[in-house]
Amino acid sequence: MATADRETTGGLAALGAPVYSSLVALGDVSLFAAQILGWLARHRPFARTLLPALYTVGVRSVPVVAITGMFIGMVLAVQSYGQFHQLGLATHLGGIINISVVRELGPVLAATMLAGRVGSAMAAELATMRVTEQIDALSCLGANPVHYLAVPRFLACVLLIPLLTVMADFMGVMGGALICIRVYHVEAYYYWQHTQSMLSLWDVVTGLIKPTFFGAAIAVISCHRGFHSKAGAEGVGRAATEAFVASFIAILVLDFFLAMFLNNLHDFLWPANGIKMI
Amino acid sequence: MSTPSTPLIAFDRVAIQFAEQPVLRDVNVQVRRGETLAVIGESGCGKTVLLKLIIALLRPTAGRVLFDGKILTELRERDLTTQRLRFGFLFQGAALFDSLSVYDNVAFGLRAQGGHPEAEVREIVRQRLQEVGLTAGVEEKKPAELSGGMKKRVGLARALALNPEVMLYDEPTTGLDPIMTDVINELILQARRSHPVTSVVVTHEMKTVTKVADRVVMFFPLSRLKAGEGQVIFDGTPAELARCPDPRVRQFVQGEARERLSELTRNGN
Numbered sequence: 001m002a003t004a005d006r007e008t009t010g011g012l013a014a015l016g017a018p019v020y021s022s023l024v025a026l027g028d029v030s031l032f033a034a035q036i037l038g039w040l041a042r043h044r045p046f047a048r049t050l051l052p053a054l055y056t057v058g059v060r061s062v063p064v065v066a067i068t069g070m071f072i073g074m075v076l077a078v079q080s081y082g083q084f085h086q087l088g089l090a091t092h093l094g095g096i097i098n099i100s101v102v103r104e105l106g107p108v109l110a111a112t113m114l115a116g117r118v119g120s121a122m123a124a125e126l127a128t129m130r131v132t133e134q135i136d137a138l139s140c141l142g143a144n145p146v147h148y149l150a151v152p153r154f155l156a157c158v159l160l161i162p163l164l165t166v167m168a169d170f171m172g173v174m175g176g177a178l179i180c181i182r183v184y185h186v187e188a189y190y191y192w193q194h195t196q197s198m199l200s201l202w203d204v205v206t207g208l209i210k211p212t213f214f215g216a217a218i219a220v221i222s223c224h225r226g227f228h229s230k231a232g233a234e235g236v237g238r239a240a241t242e243a244f245v246a247s248f249i250a251i252l253v254l255d256f257f258l259a260m261f262l263n264n265l266h267d268f269l270w271p272a273n274g275i276k277m278i
Numbered sequence: 279m280s281t282p283s284t285p286l287i288a289f290d291r292v293a294i295q296f297a298e299q300p301v302l303r304d305v306n307v308q309v310r311r312g313e314t315l316a317v318i319g320e321s322g323c324g325k326t327v328l329l330k331l332i333i334a335l336l337r338p339t340a341g342r343v344l345f346d347g348k349i350l351t352e353l354r355e356r357d358l359t360t361q362r363l364r365f366g367f368l369f370q371g372a373a374l375f376d377s378l379s380v381y382d383n384v385a386f387g388l389r390a391q392g393g394h395p396e397a398e399v400r401e402i403v404r405q406r407l408q409e410v411g412l413t414a415g416v417e418e419k420k421p422a423e424l425s426g427g428m429k430k431r432v433g434l435a436r437a438l439a440l441n442p443e444v445m446l447y448d449e450p451t452t453g454l455d456p457i458m459t460d461v462i463n464e465l466i467l468q469a470r471r472s473h474p475v476t477s478v479v480v481t482h483e484m485k486t487v488t489k490v491a492d493r494v495v496m497f498f499p500l501s502r503l504k505a506g507e508g509q510v511i512f513d514g515t516p517a518e519l520a521r522c523p524d525p526r527v528r529q530f531v532q533g534e535a536r537e538r539l540s541e542l543t544r545n546g547n
Contacts, residue, residue, distance in 0.1 A: 052377075128376075129376075132371055132373055132376075133369045133370070133371065133373040134373050134374075134375055134376070136330070136335050136367075136369070137367070137369060137373040137374075137375070138375075139335060139362065140333060140335070140365060140366075140367045141363075141386050141387040141390055141436075142359050142362060142363050142387060142390035142391055143386075143390045144355070144359075
């Protein structure tokens with residue numbers, strides 16, 4: 001039997017180490033998520049921590065999410081109009097733009113914006129609390145840090161990111177209509193008629209299911225990074241950066257798998273209407 | 279439960295390491311009920327780790343840490359919380375909650391414990407703030423608006439709010455001017471007089487040791503111990519500390535660099 005030489009084993013070990021540490025990190029985050037869900041099931045969060053979290057995640061994110069949504073719709077209109085106009089299908093832009101915004105771009109880009117705005121801020125705040133021993137102080141004073149700090153943030157993200165996505169979708173629809181109807185002079189009647197015929201309730205529902213999972217991922221990952229921050233300003237900075245990057249990757253991965261799952265679910269529920277997926 | 283003859287806090291062959299770095303090794307220390315123990319030693323020898331082991335913020339990699347006959351790290355969450363409320367912990371930087379006012383910081387433990395009407399909480403908070411020399415005018419301030427000495431005093435008021443049986447002080451006078459240092463020393467003594475507590479004080483200040491401690495334990499960094507040497511190189515009264523012939527103890531007590539400077543500059547530390 002041939003035996004592996006030193007180079008091969010050295011190379012395998014070098015490949016194995018990051019894979020192993022990634023699996024450990026994934027397991028750690030999963031256990032943290034289980035802790036949050038466990039506390040949520042056993043004790044409701046304190047109003048004095050939940051209300052500020054709802055305000056920070058929800059109210060203060062409205063302007064930036066609205067701007068994001070509006071520009072998504074406007075850019076889609078600008079980029080799509082030329083080709084559709086050449087084919088004489090400009091009025092179909094209503095359906096094309098609005099399906100794209102509602103099913104995919106609105107949820108994903110709004111969640112990405114919130115991963116940067118809300119996720120990084122949560123990670124930095126919790127990391128600062130970690131390095132200044134405030135989290136230890138919470139434990140010493142009889143409060144569980146996961147229940148006191150992570151649960152309100154998790155609830156705020158899960159409840160409000162879907163609502164913010166509605167805002168983003170609305171502004172995206174308005175932005176696309178503004179450009180198509182006012183700038184490119186597409187017939188408004190046919191623009192909205194194609195929107196109505198092509199955009200279904202299922203598209204809207206899937207566009208709201210995804211942000212619920214995105215919000216959960218942003219909250220769990222950002223709180224986890226904050227709780228496990230290394231010492232000093234560098235540790236806090238890394239926690240904020242890692243929270244955004246990991247949240248963004250999680251959003252992309254969840255989007256893919258949720259899209260597959262929801263498409264298959266649609267085919268299962270309405271087989272006559274569906275496109276067969278893998 | 280501990281009896282008058284058994285120690286309230288006991289370290290039984292305790293070791294702890296972080297990643298591959300050992301910090302404590304085979305530590306056997308006891309603290310009797312009502313005693314004030316000062317823990318001294320060079321930076322990095324594990325003093326703060328010792329305090330966090332007592333209250334189960336850290337778990338030892340070997341050995342046992344007992345509080346009142348119980349191993350806190352083996353308790354369920356609810357029982358651990360109940361035991362932790364028997365402690366007051368004054369952190370090195372006070373660890374006040376940035377988003378809460380001074381009043382809410384001091385009231386935090388009372389509200390977490392539950393069973394106290396808000397009028398009672400208000401009375402206790404005002405009393406504790408008064409005991410540490412802070413007026414009612416400071417209650418609505420946020421920690422960022424306070425000086426270092428004021429933060430420490432608010433931290434002390436917060437730690438004392440639940441009438442703890444054990445007080446843990448992590449370098450309570452670090453970063454303070456000499457006058458404020460003595461104010462904190464006096465407040466530690468005052469807290470002991472007004473509340474019957476057992477105290478563990480981690481400190482670098484020999485004045486604090488002399489003023490507040492019944493007994494002193496000195497730790498030595500593991501990395502500089504010889505093979506077979508114990509990490510606790512002194513255990514006795516402050517008077518015995520001043521007379522200790524061990525050159526390592528004398529060097530620390532007198533605050534002299536001696537050969538440490540050449541060691542550090544040679545090693546590029």
